[in-house]
Amino acid sequence: TDYTDLPAEHPRKLIPELCRLFYSNGWATGTGGGISIKLDNKIYVAPSGVQKERIQPDDLFVLDAAGEMIEKPKKALKMSECTPLFLNAYLERNAGAVMHSHSEDAVLVTMLWEKEFRCTHLEMIKGIKIGGTNDALNYYDDLVVPIIENTPREAELKERMLETMKAYPNTNAILVRRHGVYIWGPTWERAKAMSECYHYLFSLCLKMKQFGIAPDMVPQTSAYVKDRKPSY
Numbered sequence: 001t002d003y004t005d006l007p008a009e010h011p012r013k014l015i016p017e018l019c020r021l022f023y024s025n026g027w028a029t030g031t032g033g034g035i036s037i038k039l040d041n042k043i044y045v046a047p048s049g050v051q052k053e054r055i056q057p058d059d060l061f062v063l064d065a066a067g068e069m070i071e072k073p074k075k076a077l078k079m080s081e082c083t084p085l086f087l088n089a090y091l092e093r094n095a096g097a098v099m100h101s102h103s104e105d106a107v108l109v110t111m112l113w114e115k116e117f118r119c120t121h122l123e124m125i126k127g128i129k130i131g132g133t134n135d136a137l138n139y140y141d142d143l144v145v146p147i148i149e150n151t152p153r154e155a156e157l158k159e160r161m162l163e164t165m166k167a168y169p170n171t172n173a174i175l176v177r178r179h180g181v182y183i184w185g186p187t188w189e190r191a192k193a194m195s196e197c198y199h200y201l202f203s204l205c206l207k208m209k210q211f212g213i214a215p216d217m218v219p220q221t222s223a224y225v226k227d228r229k230p231s232y
Helices: 011-025 083-093 104-112 123-127 154-167 188-210
Strands: 034-039 042-045 061-064 069-071 097-101 116-120 142-148 173-176 180-185
Touching: 011 034, 011 042, 011 097, 011 188, 034 083, 042 083, 061 083, 083 097, 083 154, 083 180, 097 188, 104 173, 104 180, 104 188, 116 188, 123 188, 142 154, 154 173, 180 188
Parallel strands: 142 173
Antiparallel strands: 034 042, 034 097, 042 061, 061 069, 097 180, 116 142, 173 180
16 A cells, blocks of 8 residues: 555654654664554554564554454565553543553663662653643652563463553553563654653663662752652
């Protein structure tokens, strides 16, 4: 099928573009990671087990709003292992896009934090929204990202992820131990921007620990102790 006339931000064009970007960022190497975008009650999903930087517009699977497949590629491609987890974000949070990263920083964070990744008093925290609202955290607030345990098969994470989403109604990300992170937002732009902020904060906080700085410690010079609120 020729998708030349589709707008540049249609998921069939946008997902391959974002996959190339995520590959260059180190978030989707070795065929890992994934992206899904919802448009007009159709959910577009990148396939599993393919070179993410080489995905083409006609390689995508398309689901209806309930998660039933309505279009599949002509090539013999495999539906993404992430699909049940993407659906959690669409059905539970009314997300418009979901991104799954296998970045080294996201994996390392799950080895150094136990049940939650936490940081505070960092400027990029302001790039994280509170749940599905337009309200952003302040730099002096607590950013909290829950961590769940991994499973042998990605699809088996579905119930564990869903329970955690309900326990942390204001989070837009869930880390998976020794695996990676799922990040979602109401639009692909919001999901992408928050993905960049989360990854920046993961990287920075890992470096802070190397210098003996606790990422969740409130600086003694902070004038905003009374104003702080957690993200969860």
